[in-house]
Structures are given as C-alpha cells and as structure tokens.
Amino acid sequence: MKDLIRNKFKHFFRVNFGHALLTVMIPLLFSTFGHAESVPPNDLSHAEIMRLGERMYREGILPSGKVMETFIRGDVAVDSSAFSCSSCHLRAGLGSFEGGVVTPPTTGNKLYKPYRRPPSFGDVADRAGRHRRTKTAVERPPYTRETLATALRFGTDPTGQVFNDVMPRYPLTDRDMSILISYLEALSSEPSPGASSKQFKFATIITDDVSQEDRQALLLPLQTFIAQKNQQMGMFNDFIKFGYSPTIDMQFAFRSATLDIWELKGPPESWPGQLAAYYNANPVFAVLGGISNSDWRPIHEFCEAQRLPCLFPITDFPVVSETDWYTYYFNKGYTQEGEAVARYLNRLETISTETPVLQIIQDSQVGKALAAGFRKVWKECEQQEVTTLTLSSQQLLDQAALDKLLTKHKPEVLILWTDAELLPNLPALVAKLPANGIVFVSSGYLGKKTATIPENVRDRVYITYPYRLTPYVGSKVGGFDAKVPILASSKDFGNRRITSRSIAMLQQTTLQGLNLIYDNLYRDHLLDIMSMQMDVTVRDYERFSFGPGQRYVSKGCYIIQLGPGLDPPLLQRSNWVMY
Amino acid sequence: MRIPFHLKSALVAILLCVCILPARPAQAADIKYKRSVERYNVPDVVLINQDGKKVRLQSLLNSDVPVIVDFIYGTCTTICPVLSAGYVNLQRKLDADSKKVRLISITIDPENDSPKVMKEYLKRFRAKPGWDFLTGSRADIDTVMRAFNAYIPDKMSHYPLNLIRMPKGGSWVRLFGLMSTKEFMNEYLLATAK
Numbered sequence A: 001m002k003d004l005i006r007n008k009f010k011h012f013f014r015v016n017f018g019h020a021l022l023t024v025m026i027p028l029l030f031s032t033f034g035h036a037e038s039v040p041p042n043d044l045s046h047a048e049i050m051r052l053g054e055r056m057y058r059e060g061i062l063p064s065g066k067v068m069e070t071f072i073r074g075d076v077a078v079d080s081s082a083f084s085c086s087s088c089h090l091r092a093g094l095g096s097f098e099g100g101v102v103t104p105p106t107t108g109n110k111l112y113k114p115y116r117r118p119p120s121f122g123d124v125a126d127r128a129g130r131h132r133r134t135k136t137a138v139e140r141p142p143y144t145r146e147t148l149a150t151a152l153r154f155g156t157d158p159t160g161q162v163f164n165d166v167m168p169r170y171p172l173t174d175r176d177m178s179i180l181i182s183y184l185e186a187l188s189s190e191p192s193p194g195a196s197s198k199q200f201k202f203a204t205i206i207t208d209d210v211s212q213e214d215r216q217a218l219l220l221p222l223q224t225f226i227a228q229k230n231q232q233m234g235m236f237n238d239f240i241k242f243g244y245s246p247t248i249d250m251q252f253a254f255r256s257a258t259l260d261i262w263e264l265k266g267p268p269e270s271w272p273g274q275l276a277a278y279y280n281a282n283p284v285f286a287v288l289g290g291i292s293n294s295d296w297r298p299i300h301e302f303c304e305a306q307r308l309p310c311l312f313p314i315t316d317f318p319v320v321s322e323t324d325w326y327t328y329y330f331n332k333g334y335t336q337e338g339e340a341v342a343r344y345l346n347r348l349e350t351i352s353t354e355t356p357v358l359q360i361i362q363d364s365q366v367g368k369a370l371a372a373g374f375r376k377v378w379k380e381c382e383q384q385e386v387t388t389l390t391l392s393s394q395q396l397l398d399q400a401a402l403d404k405l406l407t408k409h410k411p412e413v414l415i416l417w418t419d420a421e422l423l424p425n426l427p428a429l430v431a432k433l434p435a436n437g438i439v440f441v442s443s444g445y446l447g448k449k450t451a452t453i454p455e456n457v458r459d460r461v462y463i464t465y466p467y468r469l470t471p472y473v474g475s476k477v478g479g480f481d482a483k484v485p486i487l488a489s490s491k492d493f494g495n496r497r498i499t500s501r502s503i504a505m506l507q508q509t510t511l512q513g514l515n516l517i518y519d520n521l522y523r524d525h526l527l528d529i530m531s532m533q534m535d536v537t538v539r540d541y542e543r544f545s546f547g548p549g550q551r552y553v554s555k556g557c558y559i560i561q562l563g564p565g566l567d568p569p570l571l572q573r574s575n576w577v578m579y
Numbered sequence B: 001m002r003i004p005f006h007l008k009s010a011l012v013a014i015l016l017c018v019c020i021l022p023a024r025p026a027q028a029a030d031i032k033y034k035r036s037v038e039r040y041n042v043p044d045v046v047l048i049n050q051d052g053k054k055v056r057l058q059s060l061l062n063s064d065v066p067v068i069v070d071f072i073y074g075t076c077t078t079i080c081p082v083l084s085a086g087y088v089n090l091q092r093k094l095d096a097d098s099k100k101v102r103l104i105s106i107t108i109d110p111e112n113d114s115p116k117v118m119k120e121y122l123k124r125f126r127a128k129p130g131w132d133f134l135t136g137s138r139a140d141i142d143t144v145m146r147a148f149n150a151y152i153p154d155k156m157s158h159y160p161l162n163l164i165r166m167p168k169g170g171s172w173v174r175l176f177g178l179m180s181t182k183e184f185m186n187e188y189l190l191a192t193a194k
Helices: A002-033 A046-059 A085-089 A145-154 A174-186 A212-241 A248-252 A268-281 A297-306 A334-347 A365-380 A399-409 A420-432 A443-452 A455-460 A498-516 A523-531 B005-020 B023-028 B057-061 B079-100 B115-124 B138-147 B181-193
Strands: A069-072 A076-079 A096-098 A101-103 A199-207 A256-264 A286-288 A357-362 A387-391 A413-417 A438-442 A461-465 A558-562 A570-572 B034-038 B046-048 B054-056 B067-072 B102-107 B131-134 B161-165 B172-176
Touching: A046 A085, A046 A174, A076 B079, A085 A096, A085 A101, A145 A174, A199 A212, A199 A268, A212 A256, A212 A498, A256 A268, A268 A297, A286 A498, A334 A365, A334 A413, A334 A438, A334 A443, A334 A461, A334 A558, A357 A365, A357 A399, A365 A413, A365 A443, A399 A420, A413 A420, A420 A438, A420 A443, A420 A455, A438 A443, A438 A455, A443 A461, A443 A558, A455 A461, A455 A558, A498 A523, B046 B138, B054 B057, B057 B067, B057 B102, B067 B079, B079 B102, B079 B181, B102 B138, B115 B131, B161 B181, B172 B181
Parallel strands: A199 A256, A199 A286, A357 A387, A357 A413, A413 A438, A438 A461, B067 B102, B102 B131
Antiparallel strands: A069 A076, A096 A101, A461 A558, A558 A570, B034 B172, B046 B054, B067 B161, B161 B172
16 A cells, blocks of 8 residues: 555656646746846837737737747647737737637736636536636636736646646746736727727718619618617616616627718818718717728728728728728629639630730729739739730720730730620620630629620620629528528629628628627727638628638639520539639 | 544545545646547549649548648638647658658638638748648538548637548548647657558
8 A cells, every 4th residue: 555655656746747847846936036027128118018019919029020939739839920829819819719719818907807707508627627628717816917927938827727738838038028918918908989888889981972872772771780779778778677687798788879971072082081070079989881982992091090890891992901900891892803713714724824815904993903803813823914905995995996906916815804885896806716715704894784795705705703693592581581592693783782781791790799799898809709700601692701810701703604595594604712 | 433533634635645636647648639540531522732733632642651631721710820830840850751741731711711821821830841731612622521520510610630641551540639749749650650
C-alpha cells in the first residue's frame, strides 16, 4: 500500500512537474518582477496607446512593427500574421460561437466583472469545471490588469482554470502587454449612438434620382418592419402591466424603433454635407436599406467614417472593397456580372490564349462597372488583356462603323457592355463573327428588353443573370414567400426586386443581428453577429453566405441563354458560383 | 470500534490524494482527440486549387506518401487557423522532407473561397509547396464531405477533423479534435510506418 501511494505521487510529480512550473512558477515570477503592465505606458498619449493596441488586437502587429508570436495547443507555434485577437473575439470584442468553440468577450467591461455563464441543458462539467463541449468556464471572479496579463501569457484565469487549447498564449513584454490591456479596457466601453435599452433609431437613405414607385417599393417593407417592432413593444408593455416579469434575455428582445428618411438632393459631391446634417441632428444606430441609381460611394464613405452600419442598400454601384467594414451589400452589382463573364470565359474549353476577344464598352457608368469586374477577374486568371473599345451611345448605333471594327479585330468572342438600343443590330454583328463566334451581354444593362434578343442569334448570345434560377419555395404559409415554387422567367429581366430583397434583408439577416445583440449596444457588435450567421436561402438569390469580413452576401451570377418564343425559357449555362 | 471524526476526515483526504489527484493530471495529459481507422470511397470529382488549376481529387489523394485532409474556410475565426497552424508546423518539422507528406485543405465555403482567397490564405500561413487548398461547386464539395463522413450543412457548424491516408493499403486514420504538433507528428510517423 505504501509503495502504491509513493508510486502514485512519483507519477503525479513526474507528469506534472513541467506543467506546474509553467502554470504556477513562471506566473509567480512575472508577478514578482514585472508590474509594468499594471499601468499604461506614461510616455505615450492615450490616442497613441489606442492606435497601437488596436493594431495588436486587429492585425497582430506589435508596437515595434513585428508580428506577435504565439503558441496554441501547447506547442503549435504560429504568428499573428495568420490570425489575431479579433479573428475569434471579433471586432467589438464580444466574442463568437463557431466550430463548436465559444470565444468569450474580451472587453474591459466584461473582464473586470465577475462572470457566471447561465446554465444550459446537458451542461455536464468536465474535471476543470467547464462545459464538455464548449469548454468555457462556468464562473470566474473579475480580472485585474495583472491577472489579465497572466491569462494572456499563460492561458489561465484568476482561479487557475486553464483555457481552451485554441486560445493562443502570448509571450508579450510588459510594455506591449500594458498597451494591449489598455486597448481592451477601452474596447466597446461606450454604447454606440442611436440605441438604448428601449429603442433603436434607424434611417434609410433615398437619393433624388429614384422614381416615386421605387421609393414606395423600398419604404413599404421598412415601415412595416418598424411598425411590427413597435407593435411587439406595445404587447410586451401590456404583459408588464399585467404583472409579468421578463427574464433577463427577454427584456432585450423588445425595443421600439424609429425610421428617419434621409433624402439626398443635388450632385453627389453635396451628399456628405447633407448626410452629416441629418446624422448630427439625430444620430442613428444603423442605416436600413436605402436606394440610389447613382454611385453609392459617397454614402459608403460617410458610413465608414462615422463607423455607421449601412445594411443592404439597393444599388447597382456598390463600392467593391476587401477591407471596408460598415456597409453590407446584396452583391457587387454590375461588377459581379462582369466578373462572371471573365470566369466563364476562363473555363471555356473552346477558347485559347490565341482566341481574339473584343470588349466593347458603352461610355457610361454601367458599361465601366461591368468592364471593371471583367478586367479584375480576367487579370486574376492570368489571362492576357483583351482588346477594349469604349464607344459613345451614338457610335454604337453606327452599324457601318461597327462592321469596320469587327472586320479589323476579327473577334471570336465579342463582349458587349451596352444597353438595349443595340439589340436590333445584334444579328448583323453576329453575322460578322466566325461560325464559332459568341457574344456576351448583361441582363442588368439590357433590362426588360433582354427577352427581345432576336431569336435567330439566341444560340450565339450568352447573358449574365445574377438572380435565382432554381425554384424558390418559401418557408412560410401565406405571405409573400408562401410555399409555392417561384420559377425564374424572362419577365424577371429589369425587375429590381426592391421590396422582396428588402424584406429578405430585414427578416432573414438584420433581425437576427438585432435580436442577438442583447444589451451590447455596439454597432461593431451588430456587424459581428450578422457576419457569423448561417447561410440563408432567399427568394431572389440562390444563397446568402456570411463570414467575418464578407460584405457581399450573394456571391453568384449565372451565365444563361434564351430559349425560343416571346416568353423564352432561361437556359442555365454555368454554375451559380464559378472559379 | 467507532472511528473518531478527525480520523475519518484524514482517511477521506488520503483516499482523495491516492485515487483522485494523481488520476486528474494523468488523464488531463492524455490524448484529447479521438482516433479511428476508416476506409473511404473517394468520389471522382474535379476541384480547383489555389492556382485556379483543375485537379482530380482521386488522383491527388492516391499518393505513395501520406496524404492529410482537413476541411476549413478562408474567413474562419477559430478552429481553421488552429488546424492550419498544425499543417504549417508539420511542414516546418519535416523541413527538407516536407515533400514526404501531401497536405490538402478542402473549403467548406465554396461560395467565397475563390483561388485568390485560398492563395492569400496559404500565403498568410507561409505554406510551403505540398499544401493545396481546394474549392469547387457546392454539389461537389458536399459529395466530398459526405464521402469522408464529414458533412455539415453550414460552415458555421463545423468541427476539427484531420484525415490521414496511409500510403500502404489506402486506409484512413480519422483524427477528431485538435492536436499538438507532437501528437500530429506522431500520427504522421505512424502513417508512414505502416
């Protein structure tokens, strides 16, 4: 018996000696010799500490400019050029749930308060007192700057509980640690403007080039949404009157809402001033939808500067950026159609690098946007630049001049980024092409008249189509998306789907963000939540997909051809998403 | 004989020390991932790699060196970077021998993971040649996930999984969970040995 006990203890110390040293002795050493993290560096301004801390948090770059070195899963070395604090804790610092891993909040507001996770079904604690699957502590006392430094360096909370293996351990100097901790203390410390425990303030933006009909198509779903929120709030207040006590979470699900309409008039250069006046008079939490026939860029840039979420405006001219943060778009508009042609051509086995391709661009904003999308992806595919001509709408109607151009360039592939005025001349253009020659056009630019492409050339004409082709079966009984298969048809050409897209935006994505925000009234948190939601099937697109940093939720665009007849069937010629 | 209370307490404390305390750290140091050996029928699909090139999955996996497969996506926040860090460290450990293993990551977000996105992801992790990131149509990606008993309807509900194909016999070691570099290396060596 004595030997058994001795052996057990020997085994215990052998197995755990190294671990014990790491988790107990080294933190103790640090706590003895290094207290610099307990105060912010006094040689830096607050603004500079915030700038450096934000760079550490978001980009994993140390104040020295080097990347943060770290370890995960014990001995897996990795540097923060691959992933940073905000990858998991997200930009607002309120954490995430993904891949079966709960990433808890990391803001000073949350860390410096005691934490107790609400119990849940099947909540079987493991030996360390954590949930078996999600591996988060059931409770912990508040952190201090010192215990937070220990947590970041060694992965243990104030009670000594060891973090999940996916949390990196950061061997930071006292000074760097102090900067990062100061940033975490300031992160999401003040609620964003335009929201309170009782109310969300929203705005929508309408420019003066939008028709009355389109304006109503947008306002109808938005105002219905606001009315529904207020009606729910009324019902909730009635429950309270009759003595009902809401649970903690329940009270956050009901808030009244207001919707301001920000009308923008005159040239786009004057929009930022108008937007600032509206915003300063009554700051809102987010912009819901909006509509313009012009470039959305001035509004996009205003929202970036104000850190104001702008959720799914109806625009064909979104800003295409891989890093901008505050505007969610349905897709990349005309740019996405241009990209689709480049991807389709790149995979077409009947063409080679020798195949002459001629791109004719109507000198217009639409033509340029389509061509920009094509050029970007064509270059990514490492293809040689195609011959490109930009012509005015008058030049495009000069059949003799077009004939000359085709005779000169002898294209086998003709890309026509033009409006529908050219359609009557299309058979003459196709006749100039070789027998295997094909033409690409944009259904967005041709609009309703896409269906009038002359029948005798339909087998030679390929069309971009950025909407759903497969039957959509609604998820609800009754209402706009009742369980009736909706098939795409040529009647859809030119339909901007303003109401149905706005309903999908509100009911299938935005609402989830607003419902899950609880009492964390931060704009960045709303965007974080929305980016972590599951994919959804919607009426107008095959799929909305999300992900951190992804801002164009519909990623696809079909290439189709038209069948015969006045109401021609749409013949699918590509996948929804092509690479 | 009646045992005094303080002796009872002492006995309980000793029992705890003998039975529980040594067991806790010993188990905590145990392997944290699940391991099984499986056979899979790799579907005959053509996927696209980070260079935009078409690759036949069967040909890629049918190799005379161990092949490791995982399922990740380019904008993933939590477990994909950890899995990918595992790949990086394996390549570093093998150094000049890094061609003795073929690493394959298959996207579970084919909507977003274009060759450009995948190439940038590999660059971010400083991947060496021998690690390919594959995308394809959603239908093909679903087929591949189902073939490896790894199907998930949505990328947000994925889980950490590594599959190692042993060159001799073509069976697969299924490793469910996150591994340390040492554990991952050991699994690779085991696959090489058999």
